[in-house]
Amino acid sequence: MVKSSIKIRAKIKNGTTTVKALISHPMETGFRKDKKTGQPIPANFIKNVKCVSNKKVLLNSQWGVAVSKNPYLSFKYSGGRSGDIIKFSWIDNINQSDSIEAKVK
């Protein structure tokens, strides 16, 4: 099994669920050049990130190249319950994508 590109943790405290996610992705801007060959490195960055729980889209985001390499994202929501499944997914500019499901603790 291929290791997922996403690490995610969702924790509930006092009715607020905090989601923290770490994605391993180069987030290449397309501005950089290969130091050895001098060739530009093609852009490769995440365009959309989405998080869904109980069929509700909690977060839907659009990203540009200025989000750091191996992006970190955290957000909070209320109304979640312990044991809920949240689905987190991303898609990049060359149509690679990944998703993960996690249980709210």
Added chain:
Amino acid sequence: MTLNKRFSNDVSRTLEKQGRRLFLKETLSAAAVTLAVASGLLLPMQAFASWNEVAFAADNLQTAIKSALGSDLSEASNKISIKAPDITENGAIVPITVSSSLEDVSTITIFSEKNYAPLVAQFKLDKDCDAFISTRIKMSKTSNVIAIVSAGGKNYSTRKEVNVTIGGCGA
């Protein structure tokens, strides 16, 4: 997935009927592959919000704000806070946390004023979400980080200067 499978089954049945017509068969299967790929790619794409290419390509702040939010007007608000370092050595990783006490927040948009493309990211939040986003961004040089929060149909903004000693856009 099932749609794709059903689709390709239909196509292969059609192809069997026309088994002798090799030329047509080849043309059709090539078309089928293209279609299957296209639909396979389109399905996950549709689930996401479409990517605002104009806003992300904009090279000045005003155009970026206007195309990302539909208007370049925003009211300065002290109900938004940006947590970011005052000075950072590495512009490639600048931790940013935006939070707000405004009611009815629908989107949080982050800009880095002097980047080649100032729009960093736009987060659309459900009404159950707190007005809170924490992430890490790249900044090419010392400039303002601007957060625009859309709440109740209006845009509110705040800014914070981050001093960058080594730029992070790698140009």
